[in-house]
Amino acid sequence: MVDLVVIDRTGAEHKFAAAPGMSLMETIRDQGIYDIKALCGGSCSCATCHVYVDSEAPLSAMSEDEDDLLDGTSERQKNSRLACQVILAEGMAPLHVIIAPED
Amino acid sequence: MSASDVLIVGGGQAGATAAITLRQLGFTGSVVILEATAELPYERPPLSKDYMLGQRTFETCLIRPARFWAEQKIDILTNAAVTAIDPTRQQVTLANGRNFGFGKLLWATGGTPRRLTCPGADLASVFTLHDKKDADAIAAKLDVPRRAVVIGGGYIGLEMAAVLRKRGHHVTVLEAQERVLARVAGEALSRFIEAEHRAHGVEIRLGAQLREFRGANGAVTSVVLVNGEELPADFVITGIGIVPVVAPLLAAGAAGGNGVEVDEFCATSLPGIYAAGDGARHHNRFAQGEWVRLESVQNATDQAITAAHAIAGQAKPYEALPWFWSNQYDLRLQSAGLNMGHDTALLRGDQAARSFAILYLREGRLIALDCVNRTKDYAAGKALVSSGARLDASRAADGNIPLKETLAG
Ligand SMILES: Cc1cc2nc3c(=O)[nH]c(=O)nc-3n(C[C@H](O)[C@H](O)[C@H](O)COP(=O)(O)OP(=O)(O)OC[C@H]3O[C@@H](n4cnc5c(N)ncnc54)[C@H](O)[C@@H]3O)c2cc1C
Numbered sequence: 001m002v003d004l005v006v007i008d009r010t011g012a013e014h015k016f017a018a019a020p021g022m023s024l025m026e027t028i029r030d031q032g033i034y035d036i037k038a039l040c041g042g043s044c045s046c047a048t049c050h051v052y053v054d055s056e057a058p059l060s061a062m063s064e065d066e067d068d069l070l071d072g073t074s075e076r077q078k079n080s081r082l083a084c085q086v087i088l089a090e091g092m093a094p095l096h097v098i099i100a101p102e103d
Numbered sequence: 104m105s106a107s108d109v110l111i112v113g114g115g116q117a118g119a120t121a122a123i124t125l126r127q128l129g130f131t132g133s134v135v136i137l138e139a140t141a142e143l144p145y146e147r148p149p150l151s152k153d154y155m156l157g158q159r160t161f162e163t164c165l166i167r168p169a170r171f172w173a174e175q176k177i178d179i180l181t182n183a184a185v186t187a188i189d190p191t192r193q194q195v196t197l198a199n200g201r202n203f204g205f206g207k208l209l210w211a212t213g214g215t216p217r218r219l220t221c222p223g224a225d226l227a228s229v230f231t232l233h234d235k236k237d238a239d240a241i242a243a244k245l246d247v248p249r250r251a252v253v254i255g256g257g258y259i260g261l262e263m264a265a266v267l268r269k270r271g272h273h274v275t276v277l278e279a280q281e282r283v284l285a286r287v288a289g290e291a292l293s294r295f296i297e298a299e300h301r302a303h304g305v306e307i308r309l310g311a312q313l314r315e316f317r318g319a320n321g322a323v324t325s326v327v328l329v330n331g332e333e334l335p336a337d338f339v340i341t342g343i344g345i346v347p348v349v350a351p352l353l354a355a356g357a358a359g360g361n362g363v364e365v366d367e368f369c370a371t372s373l374p375g376i377y378a379a380g381d382g383a384r385h386h387n388r389f390a391q392g393e394w395v396r397l398e399s400v401q402n403a404t405d406q407a408i409t410a411a412h413a414i415a416g417q418a419k420p421y422e423a424l425p426w427f428w429s430n431q432y433d434l435r436l437q438s439a440g441l442n443m444g445h446d447t448a449l450l451r452g453d454q455a456a457r458s459f460a461i462l463y464l465r466e467g468r469l470i471a472l473d474c475v476n477r478t479k480d481y482a483a484g485k486a487l488v489s490s491g492a493r494l495d496a497s498r499a500a501d502g503n504i505p506l507k508e509t510l511a512g
Pocket of ligand 1: 430
């Protein structure tokens, strides 16, 4: 299991553990946290699952498409990711996630 | 009689989003969704993409996991098709004859696939692709190579052609117009997509006039064109658009025709009755104020959010930028804005390198763009369309200059 802390747009903190294999987007959505729209269903075609992620270990590399989509948001920061592109893996370091403001 | 404060008819993209948004906004009244089929709300786009390819399970297509709805106190009644609305008594009638009362009503029934009326159209193995049942019936045909005929060169037909080629089937696409995607895309994109499909071995017939389907033992065996040509077919997929499901609303007196008319808050002309999604005709800011009916996840979601805000007493108008995506082979298509009424189309990038964008301008302003494997332009273009930016046409047509640096001086 991977430990997560997710801060939603109201500032509320959600602490939970999630099974490896799913994307961070699916994990957050399935936890019942409202703010993740994920309109393209995780196909890296929109930017409606934008999050800020901190972790002690490096995350999977970013594709050019993800990078470009993040560039198109007005809220990009150094730790910006599309949650649908971060796959939870066994043994992963805990993730601290903040859901980015709506574009 | 059962009743709820908010009754949502149709548990698809718009219906589900509206229910979620109501809870997100802190609405504590009762919320019930009446859904005609047996399924909980799910996303349709995968049906013609990774779900059809068997790369994705149905569970991952659900808009929320089953437990979410119970946790949120959103009641979803399945196999509950609504057939009539009584706006004065504030109740709907279901196909089983039961009535259901409401405080506010959201109509979110989407559309139903347009069906062919030619002889043989009711033969077995002539499919539409609109819901899970359709997708599963088609998927059951895909294990051994067959001859497929796809009718309609729109997004769904073309996505299916790509899936079918990937699975090794022989595919012919029949398109009545002189180009594919004629309704939505500019000519340059149509020609490019057409060539891509041909290169992948799809046979494309443009200007094709269908006469009939022939069959044996009740199942289709061939498709016959008006010119007499007969194309053998083990199965047929028709993708010729949808017809909005709005008859009960119109019968109840709501204004509309091709869809039901809604204002900027997604309210219909009937008090307390809202509509969102594929069936809602609205004045879109990005259509130069014209009436449009958009069939996209973006529109269904954002209209549902708009309707939920109005219902929760926090009304804000619908102003979201339209956008759309489609995946075919290794092509990532992304569109933003609405290209209707453009006076100039600029090609930017390199078609041979399979990375380009078509920019649609009206009086110098960027009103829409279609991108193929060109996410950078798509991301930049969304912002430019939103702000109604004026572009310097010669710079914008130069794919080496970043799009955001092509504003008119
Ligand atoms: C195969 C396919 C691929 C697609 N791909 C894309 C894509 O890549 N990108 C994109 O943006 N869009 C895509 N779309 C379009 C997108 O899915 C729709 O625009 C969106 O689902 C519309 O949402 P909606 O809520 O209006 O309707 P729907 O999602 O269709 O939901 C309507 C619901 O209402 C129910 N219903 C109908 N009548 C009644 C009744 N009388 N009583 C009760 N319930 C009723 C239906 O069963 C259905 O569940 C695709 C659609 C299909 C079919």
